Amino acid sequence: MEFTLSVIESPPADTPTRSPRRQRAAYRGAGLALAALALIAVAVLSIAVGAKAIPLPQVWQALTDRDAAEYAVVHEMRLPRTLLGLLAGTALGVAGAAMQALTRNPLADPGLLGINAGAAAAIATAALLFGVGGGTGQVWFALAGAALVTVAVYAVGGGRTATPARLALAGAALNAALYSYVSAVMLLDSASLERLRFWTVGSLASADDATVRRVLPFILVGLLAALLAARPLNALALGDDTAQALGARPALIRAGVIVAITLLCGAATAACGPIVFVGLLVPHLVRTLTGPDLRWLLPYCALLAPVLLLGADVLGRVLGRPGELQVGLLTAVLGGPLFLWLVTRTRTNRP
Amino acid sequence: MIVIRTPGGVSLRLRPRSLVVGATAALLALAVGVLAVGHGDYPMSPADVLRTLTGGGSPAEEFIVTELRLPRLVTGLAVGAALGLAGAVFQALVRNPLGSPDVLGFTQGAATGALVVVVLGGSSATLAGAAALGGIGTGLLIYLIAWRRGVHGYRLVLVGIGMWAILSGVNGYLLTRAPLMEAARAVLWLTGSLDGRDWSHAGPLLAALAVTVPVLLAAGPALRMTELGDDAASALGVSVPRLRLLLLAAAVLLVSLAAAAAGPVSFVALTAPHLARRLTRAPGTNLLPAAIVGALIVVTADQVALRVFPSQLPVGVVTGVLGGGYLVWLLATERRAGRL
Numbered sequence: 001m002e003f004t005l006s007v008i009e010s011p012p013a014d015t016p017t018r019s020p021r022r023q024r025a026a027y028r029g030a031g032l033a034l035a036a037l038a039l040i041a042v043a044v045l046s047i048a049v050g051a052k053a054i055p056l057p058q059v060w061q062a063l064t065d066r067d068a069a070e071y072a073v074v075h076e077m078r079l080p081r082t083l084l085g086l087l088a089g090t091a092l093g094v095a096g097a098a099m100q101a102l103t104r105n106p107l108a109d110p111g112l113l114g115i116n117a118g119a120a121a122a123i124a125t126a127a128l129l130f131g132v133g134g135g136t137g138q139v140w141f142a143l144a145g146a147a148l149v150t151v152a153v154y155a156v157g158g159g160r161t162a163t164p165a166r167l168a169l170a171g172a173a174l175n176a177a178l179y180s181y182v183s184a185v186m187l188l189d190s191a192s193l194e195r196l197r198f199w200t201v202g203s204l205a206s207a208d209d210a211t212v213r214r215v216l217p218f219i220l221v222g223l224l225a226a227l228l229a230a231r232p233l234n235a236l237a238l239g240d241d242t243a244q245a246l247g248a249r250p251a252l253i254r255a256g257v258i259v260a261i262t263l264l265c266g267a268a269t270a271a272c273g274p275i276v277f278v279g280l281l282v283p284h285l286v287r288t289l290t291g292p293d294l295r296w297l298l299p300y301c302a303l304l305a306p307v308l309l310l311g312a313d314v315l316g317r318v319l320g321r322p323g324e325l326q327v328g329l330l331t332a333v334l335g336g337p338l339f340l341w342l343v344t345r346t347r348t349n350r351p
Numbered sequence: 352m353i354v355i356r357t358p359g360g361v362s363l364r365l366r367p368r369s370l371v372v373g374a375t376a377a378l379l380a381l382a383v384g385v386l387a388v389g390h391g392d393y394p395m396s397p398a399d400v401l402r403t404l405t406g407g408g409s410p411a412e413e414f415i416v417t418e419l420r421l422p423r424l425v426t427g428l429a430v431g432a433a434l435g436l437a438g439a440v441f442q443a444l445v446r447n448p449l450g451s452p453d454v455l456g457f458t459q460g461a462a463t464g465a466l467v468v469v470v471l472g473g474s475s476a477t478l479a480g481a482a483a484l485g486g487i488g489t490g491l492l493i494y495l496i497a498w499r500r501g502v503h504g505y506r507l508v509l510v511g512i513g514m515w516a517i518l519s520g521v522n523g524y525l526l527t528r529a530p531l532m533e534a535a536r537a538v539l540w541l542t543g544s545l546d547g548r549d550w551s552h553a554g555p556l557l558a559a560l561a562v563t564v565p566v567l568l569a570a571g572p573a574l575r576m577t578e579l580g581d582d583a584a585s586a587l588g589v590s591v592p593r594l595r596l597l598l599l600a601a602a603v604l605l606v607s608l609a610a611a612a613a614g615p616v617s618f619v620a621l622t623a624p625h626l627a628r629r630l631t632r633a634p635g636t637n638l639l640p641a642a643i644v645g646a647l648i649v650v651t652a653d654q655v656a657l658r659v660f661p662s663q664l665p666v667g668v669v670t671g672v673l674g675g676g677y678l679v680w681l682l683a684t685e686r687r688a689g690r691l
Contacts, residue, residue, distance in 0.1 A: 107509075112516060152679075156686050165505045169449045170682055172512045173621070176453050177675035179519070180542070180617040184668045187538050194531055197538075201523035276516045326527065332520025336513055340496055343509035 028296050031289060035303040039086075042310045046082040047074055049314050051322065076208070084207040084215075085310040085327070088272050091219045091264035093305020096279025097286075097297055098226045101233045102257045103154065106284070107164040107343075110265040111276030113171030117178035118149030119269035120200060124185040127192045139214055139270045146266035149174065150258055202275040202328020204313050215267040222263030223302065229257050230294040237292070275328050277335025278309055284342065369631040373640050376630075380428065380647040387427075387654050388420045418549075426548040427653050427666070428646040429556045430613045433605040435627070435645020436560075436567065436638060438620030440602040443574055443636040444595060445504040448681065451621035452606045455511030458617075459518035460489025461610035462541055466525040469537040478540070479552065479611040486607025489514060494599060543616030543667025545653050556608045563601040567638055570597060575635050616667045618674020619645050625681070 047063070048054045054062055054070050062070035063079070092110060099108040110116050122145025123138055130137070156170050182200060186193040198206075232248040240250045268275070282305040283297065290296040309327060312334065316325035353365045388404075389395040393415055395403070403412045438451050445455075452458055464485020468478045497503075497510040522541075526534055573594050577584040581591050606620070623645035627637045630644070652669040 112512065152682075156682050165508055166447065168512055169447055169454065169508050172454045172515060173449045173451075173678055173682075175515075176617070177671070177678050180667070180671040181675065183538055183541055184671060187535075187542055187665070187668070188662075190531070190535055193535060193538060197523070197526045197534055201520065201527055276520065326524060329520045329524040332517050336517030336520075339516070340510055340513045343513065344496065344499070344506060 028290060032296075032299060032303065035300060035307070038307050039303050039310075042307050042314070043082050043086065045314050046085060046310045047078045049317050050078060051317075080209050080212050081204050081207040081313075082310065083212050084271055085204050085313050086306045087212065087215060087219050088204070088268040088275070089278060089306030089309030090223065090302045091268040092275060092278040092309070093282040093301040094223060094226050094298055095261045095264040095268075096305075097283035097294070097301045098229070098233070098257050099261055099279070100283055101237065101294055102254065102261070103167065104237070105164050105167050107168045107280070109277065109280030110261065111274060111278070112168060112175070112280060113149075113153045114174035114178055115146050115149045115153065115261070115265045116269045116274035116276070117175045117182075118145040119143070119266050120274045121145055121178040121181050122148075123199075123270065124182045124192065124196055127196060128185050128189055139218065139267060142270035143218070143262060143266035146269065147258075147262040149178075150262050150265070154254075154258060198326075199273045201326040202273040202331070203326040204272050205324065205326070207272070211271050215271045218263045218267035222260045222267070225256055225260035226264070227298055227302075229253055229260065230298050233257065233294050273328060275309070275331055277331050277339060278305055281335050281338055281342075282308055366631070366633055369633050369637065369640060372627075372630045373643050376640070376643045376647050380643065380650055383647070383650050383654060384424045384428065387424050387650060388416055390654070390657065391415075391420060422549045422553055423545050423547075423653075424650065425550075426553040426556070426612055427545050427650045429553055429560060430545075430609045430616060431619060431623070431646035431649030432642040433556060433560060433609040433645075434616065434619040434649070435623035435641040435643070436564070437602040437605040437609070438622075438645070439624035439627070439636050439638050439641035440567065440598050441620065442624055443578075444598055444602070445508050447504070447508065448625060448685065449621070449678075450504075450508060451618070452602070453615065453617055453620060454515065455508065456493060456514035456518055457486055457490055457511070457603060457606050458610055458615035459515050459522060460492075461486035461607055462522050462615055463518050463525070464488070465540055465610075465614075466522055466529075466537055469533050469540075470525050470528045472533075476551070479555075482614075483555075483607045483611040486610055487603060489518070490599065490603030490607070494596075539665060540614045541667075542665050543614040543670070544665030545613055545649075546663075546665065548613065552612045556612045559604055559608045563605055564642070566597070567601055570594060571636070571638055574598065578635055614665075614667060616649060617671040618678070619648055619670050622670075622674050622677050623648055625677075 044056065044059055048056055048059050050073075052070070052073055054074070058068070058070070059074075062068045062074045065071065095110050095115075096108070099110060099113070100106060102108075119142035122141040125145075126138060126141040152174070153167075153171060156167070179200075182196065186196050232243070232253045235243040235246045235248040236250060236253060238246075243250055243253075265279075282301050286297055286300045286304055290300055309331070312330040313327040316327055316330050319325055319330075353367065355365065385397050385400050389397055389400045395412065395415075399408065399412065400416065402408055403416045408416065434452075441450050441452055441455070442448055444450065461482040462485070464481035464483070465478050467485075468481040473481070493507065493510050493514055496514075497506045499506070526537060529537055573584070573589045576587050576589050577591060577594065579587075584591055609616070624637065624641040626648075627640035627644040631637050631640050633640075648670065649666060652673070653666040656664040656666050656669045
């Protein structure tokens, strides 16, 4: 009886109404385009705003015309800074979303769980052992530190018994240990202190072409790996057995996602210091738009996380005049209250 | 188990093992203290130290012991005891072995207060006052944000972690605003150090200990009942929200004043209660053993930092490294036991 009823009620084949599924895809595609527009707008602002403001209509001229008065300012300072903000924002946002999916834990964030702090501790070690120099070696140290903590966090929090609060607590304890190590390094060596104290806040101010070029390949590879893992990660959300039945290979996917998170967080932290909350909040805000499907969630995060990071950076340049406020301070001060609201509102605070 | 009953209906239970462990740890702490007082540019034998302490030394020895070396020792003992006690209370409040004030943002608040003074410029007395105020203010803020018909342990944890992250950002920023020399001084303070402490540093903390220790010990039986769960404790006549507020206030006061005296000496509050529990094998919260073990840890770590390393390190580096290693081990065992 059910079947005949449903056949009768389905619309005739020749009506041009689109299925709700395709309609939803169209909405989401349009939303993605809007997010891209927002990113472009923030990027333009990031090039225009600063100690020497460039009027918006002249931004394009300053970018392309070699004879324009602002060509040097834009190409040597603002453009690398904007590109770095873009890369780091994308990296942190996607890493956060991937991590929340991997650990099945809404409070997973590379900053809160100590992965960025692991990279920071490794870089502090490098500064202590080999002197401070922002060479290519720094990225490798950051990657090693990030990898170590990612594996540790996953070992602790990947199991089914880990509740969000307990995982967050374990991450916070790791964070406290790693930062107390970093401050011990700063104490032993005043040359490290002079450089590391600016770097540990999290700032885009030291961006130049070389930095961007150094971290670009790592972030691109990490991004590619994360996006490729979106579909199998969706399957993994149903549990290992179901995922296997759907053709996914859980161990391989987990290893791939851990590598992706390590590349993204390590490279972002090496370039602009440990930044918290971007990886936590952007996926949460985006999820209200897209739902839990990672095939949409990850691209949205990739576009909207840099909007947040660059926006915070621009805000820091406006608020801190004539100097600037570091972007790490702003993400902490703006993102913190949002986090508090999130944890006092939702049921994640159950043990 | 020994039970002492008084005619007034008050009974006191004593576990022999806890007594032995507590007494041994206290004796060890005192022994390390005697060695610590004897160490320095004018070396003194333990016998000389004891003779001077009991009033039989020369005026020079008297001055060196009571004015130069004893304040450092007493500050160290008091800081360790306060942190151990506060750590035990926090771990009982949030019912998690990782719930120590360093992790939950309370010490970061003290650091923020101190850094503001470093950036604006001020004497070390102002710095200590600001640190205490910062810690207490942060504690109040966390309590208010986490409060919803009482403070549940896990909401306290999550709000504390959020505050930790916010205040770390603020502290990092404040550190960049200070001139380099002042920043070096600030980092030394942030690590926790007992260098150059005199009686004015130990005084406020000793007063706080004198007030809070009896209060906490009196709250001990009620605290043990909350381990049965909030409902059972309420049924047994414990006002759980009021108890939590009292415990939190006492612990925050201890942590803030300890930070004001010696800076946020890291991980003592995390490790001391664990170590105490492992040694006494007593279930529940071991308040006094935790305090004694905390004092032992701080004075021993200070002596290690002074004597083992060629350039004299602050005590916080040693406790930080030991505590970090202990934390990794703890995470691994908690994970294996399925408690995480």
